[in-house]
Amino acid sequence: MHLLTGVTGLSGSIVVREFARQAVxxxxxxxxxxxxxxxRELPNVQVVRGDMTVAESLTAAFDGIDRALMISSPRGDxxxxxxxxxxAAAAAGVRHIVKFSGKESGTxxxxxxxxxxxxxxxxxxxxxxSGLAWTHLRPSQFMQLYLPGTLTGVDAKRRALVMPIGQxxxxxxxxxxxxxxxxxxxxxxxxxGRAFDMTGPEALTMSEITDRIxxxxxxxxxxxxxxLERKRALHTAEGLPPEVVDLLEEIYRGRYASPESQVNLxxxxxxxxxxxxxxxxxxxxxxxxxxxxxx
Ligand SMILES: NC(=O)c1ccc[n+]([C@@H]2O[C@H](COP(=O)([O-])OP(=O)(O)OC[C@H]3O[C@@H](n4cnc5c(N)ncnc54)[C@H](OP(=O)(O)O)[C@@H]3O)[C@@H](O)[C@H]2O)c1
Numbered sequence: 001m002h003l004l005t006g007v008t009g010l011s012g013s014i015v016v017r018e019f020a021r022q023a024v025x026x027x028x029x030x031x032x033x034x035x036x037x038x039x040r041e042l043p044n045v046q047v048v049r050g051d052m053t054v055a056e057s058l059t060a061a062f063d064g065i066d067r068a069l070m071i072s073s074p075r076g077d078x079x080x081x082x083x084x085x086x087x088a089a090a091a092a093g094v095r096h097i098v099k100f101s102g103k104e105s106g107t108x109x110x111x112x113x114x115x116x117x118x119x120x121x122x123x124x125x126x127x128x129x130s131g132l133a134w135t136h137l138r139p140s141q142f143m144q145l146y147l148p149g150t151l152t153g154v155d156a157k158r159r160a161l162v163m164p165i166g167q168x169x170x171x172x173x174x175x176x177x178x179x180x181x182x183x184x185x186x187x188x189x190x191x192x193g194r195a196f197d198m199t200g201p202e203a204l205t206m207s208e209i210t211d212r213i214x215x216x217x218x219x220x221x222x223x224x225x226x227x228l229e230r231k232r233a234l235h236t237a238e239g240l241p242p243e244v245v246d247l248l249e250e251i252y253r254g255r256y257a258s259p260e261s262q263v264n265l266x267x268x269x270x271x272x273x274x275x276x277x278x279x280x281x282x283x284x285x286x287x288x289x290x291x292x293x294x295x
Contacts, residue, residue, distance in 0.1 A: 018179035024044065054085070
């Protein structure tokens with residue numbers, strides 16, 4: 001039996017649905033199971049209550065677990081949350097943690113300059129020195145971040161992607177692909193001590209992304225390039241806390257400064273997962289891109 005964390009979140013909810021779709025039994029750790037009643041509807045998913053930062057709450061979750069897929073929020077408490085979880089797993093006799101990590105697809109920037117990447121590297125290092133077997137799954141930016149209603153998604157009312165990253169290219173990956181890789185990886189031998197980077201199949205400018213959304217929806221979406229200052233002001237007006245605005249600005253700066261991105265499909269290929277193109281992703285989510293535009 002494998003344990004998954006973070007399954008009520010953006011990526012984890014897609015990952016756990018893929019385990020259920022493939023009828024692979026899993027146990028999931030959730031802080032508040034009553035807030036996620038849909039989890040109980042999924043076949044072969046055993047829901048256990050617990051908090052990753054509270055070792056005493058994890059006894060039932062770790063019972064009989066050999067391998068855990070560790071996902072938590074990309075917020076300021078990520079390092080503490082995941083390091084506590086690693087300590088508790090080691091004390092409970094879990095053998096192997098697969099860390100859901102992250103890596104930018106840009107080719108020329110310094111990973112240490114991004115706090116999100118820095119946090120992931122710090123946790124990866126902690127896990128590697130924990131005595132547990134380890135694996136790092138490092139997706140690039142999620143395609144789902146372009147959906148309306150996300151922090152960095154399209155403005156559906158204006159049908160615009162408002163970004164301060166110039167003509168830089170990114171290689172976003174569909175979380176559905178990551179989920180398929182995660183299911184295959186959790187059942188695979190020979191993944192210990194390895195890091196698996198994965199991007200989507202194309203490095204795209206923001207205009208190329210909105211072209212694909214336009215083609216999928218039959219409505220005209222466009223890239224509206226703005227300055228960093230303007231984007232900060234927009235995020236602040238959306239009510240985002242200053243630390244989140246700072247974090248996003250850091251990401252935008254890095255992406256602006258690193259105009260090229262590297263496509264890496266080696267993980268897709270190793271686990272037999274067909275890479276989803278942005279055009280396919282946009283077609284699958286055409287209703288999501290247009291629903292709010294109509295509202
Ligand atoms: N955004 C991207 O493009 C991108 C790309 C690559 C990698 N990543 C990485 O992917 C990871 C997941 O991101 P996400 O956006 O899917 O996260 P998210 O939507 O914020 O979800 C986080 C999940 O972690 C759970 N969690 C947080 N603290 C917990 C705790 N103490 N105990 C138990 N559960 C806890 C949350 O549960 P509750 O429901 O209880 O809050 C939620 O299920 C992050 O590490 C991020 O850096 C992101």
